[in-house]
Amino acid sequence: MRLALREMRRRPARFATAVALLTLIAMLLMLLGGLLDGLIQRSTGAIRAQRADLVTFSATAEKSFLRSRISPVISARVKAVPGVTSVGGIGISQLGARVPGNGPRDLIDVALFGYQQAPKGVPSSPPPAGQAYADSILEDSGVKRGDVLTLGPARTPVRVIGFVDNVSYSGAGTLWSSPQTWREVQNANRPGSSVGPGVFQALVVRSDGNASTVARRVDRATGGSTVTVSRAEAADAIGGVREQRSVFNQIIGVTLVIAVVVVALFFALLTVERIGLYGMLKAIGARSRTLFGGVVVQAVVVALIAAAIGSAFALLLDQTLSPGTIPYQLLPSRLIVSSAALILSAVVGSVFSLRRVLRVDPASAIGRSS
DSSP states (O other), X not given: OHHHHHHHHHOGGGGHHHHHXXXXXXXXXXXXXXXXXXXXXXXXXHHHTOSOSEEEEEGGGTTOTTTOOBOHHHXXXXXXXXXXXXXXXXXXXXXXEEOTTSOTTOEEEEEEEEESSOOXXXXXXXXXXXXXXXXXXXXXXXXXXXXXXXXXXXXXXXXXXXXXXXXOBXXXXXXXXXXXXXXXXXXXXXXXXXXXTTOBSEEEEEESSOHHHHHHHHHHHTTTSEEEEEHHXXXXXXXXXXXXXXXXXXXXXXXXXXXXHHHHHHHXXXXXXXXXXXXXXXXXXXXXXXXXXXXXXXXXXXXXXXXXXXXXXXXXXXXXXXXTSSOOOOOHHHHHHHHHHHHXXXXXXHHTTHHHHHTOXXXXXXXXXX
């Protein structure tokens, strides 16, 4: 292994091609991972930010907020369930919004929330009627504090009184208002889906710690008229989330396969060049596993260098992009997972050189090189 590292120090140009190719792959991995995390955050941030363990839908809604309706009677039953520490209603209206100063047809997509229990980052007390806190990504659409947005075909006015972060929903910026404001907007712009006093689309439920048991109790207490799931499951049920994750994971998988092929071809060619050297090393007592260990070490070092450059690129990109443009989010876990996957791919690729190393015959290899 010391010999392998010494070779890399003395002849770095020999490994430059592999480092360059793996660096490009590492940058692509980081970019794809950041885009995936950004898209998921922009679709599910409003739900993942909820200060609750569980989300309760009506049984026929198929975990869709827009199709779900929870009556005050059902809410009261849920609050009475043992193990439930708090319950808050939530409602969502997805509409187009007109921004002051923009053209009459220049609409932006927003999701207006009416809430009883504030998610992380949103003030605990809902704002007064007709007012709302806005997701900060709406600033890139020209929304400013104090602006009056007119929502939907009814052009219902809602004044922006502040901004909050990381609470997007289904790819759109959000507005956080009182239940009264949400009902007024919903009933004015979606008369076919109007809601009555005290009605919400779902409930966010905090448990005493045993969330799965409390979820079963809630659904029993409501006579099967509800379906209660974890917050993460409710977020994943939002339209398009599973499909986005599946597509990106497949692309990432193909990228890692390319990394395996690149490493395999590079070290296969390198092993051919070293046949004479391996023969001499075997002749003086070096074992095949020692020689192959050197190949693996070199592959790992090449992958580490590529991962470090790729991570630096990802950090720079994260600092450069503004929040409302490309949905890119850099998570420390993504950097770790992508780097580990790249290193593992390099190790797997180097394994293809094992057979050639094992088959090196000292006598024939020395004779061929002399």
